[in-house]
Amino acid sequence: MRIYICSFLVLFFSLTVSAQDKELYRPKEDAEEALGKIISQAGKENKHVLVQVGGNWCIWCRRFNHFTTTDPTIDSLIKSSFVVYHLNYSKENTNDAILAKYKFPQRFGFPVFLILDGNGNLLHTQNSEYLEDGTGYGKAKVLAFLKAWTVAALDPASYKGK
Numbered sequence: 001m002r003i004y005i006c007s008f009l010v011l012f013f014s015l016t017v018s019a020q021d022k023e024l025y026r027p028k029e030d031a032e033e034a035l036g037k038i039i040s041q042a043g044k045e046n047k048h049v050l051v052q053v054g055g056n057w058c059i060w061c062r063r064f065n066h067f068t069t070t071d072p073t074i075d076s077l078i079k080s081s082f083v084v085y086h087l088n089y090s091k092e093n094t095n096d097a098i099l100a101k102y103k104f105p106q107r108f109g110f111p112v113f114l115i116l117d118g119n120g121n122l123l124h125t126q127n128s129e130y131l132e133d134g135t136g137y138g139k140a141k142v143l144a145f146l147k148a149w150t151v152a153a154l155d156p157a158s159y160k161g162k
Contacts, residue, residue: 027092042083043118050082054111055090061111067137081150115149
């Protein structure tokens with residue numbers, strides 16, 4: 001009997017630690033500083049920033065992250081074109097100053113996505129409702145959204161001769 005209890009406790013604590021490691025959002029983080037570093041990185045890498053605003057409490061936020069990181073096509077597009085940042089919104093930290101700077105995207109609910117250029121300028125705010133499909137996200141919808149906001153998509157040279 002003791003072996004079952006010990007096994008259960010080991011499994012329980014390992015799952016608890018594992019779940020904590022997988023937190024997407026960091027309420028205690030200085031988001032202004034962290035986002036500044038992400039924007040700088042995006043500028044150096046000639047990418048845009050994909051900001052996913054939400055919280056660890058948000059099931060749709062977790063679904064989107066899981067969906068985009070487990071689909072090889074979407075994951076590849078994100079890695080090649082964006083630097084991702086998960087901006088926390090929770091009772092512990094609502095990051096009001098950043099959200100005000102980016103025109104109050106929380107009005108669309110959570111998650112909500114911001115596309116920033118490599119200088120931190122807001123290019124687009126995306127209501128996630130338009131990317132949903134049933135109890136998840138639609139691959140074609142998410143790919144269309146992401147492809148429309150890559151650096152190449154906004155480069156006028158991409159459209160010469162078309």
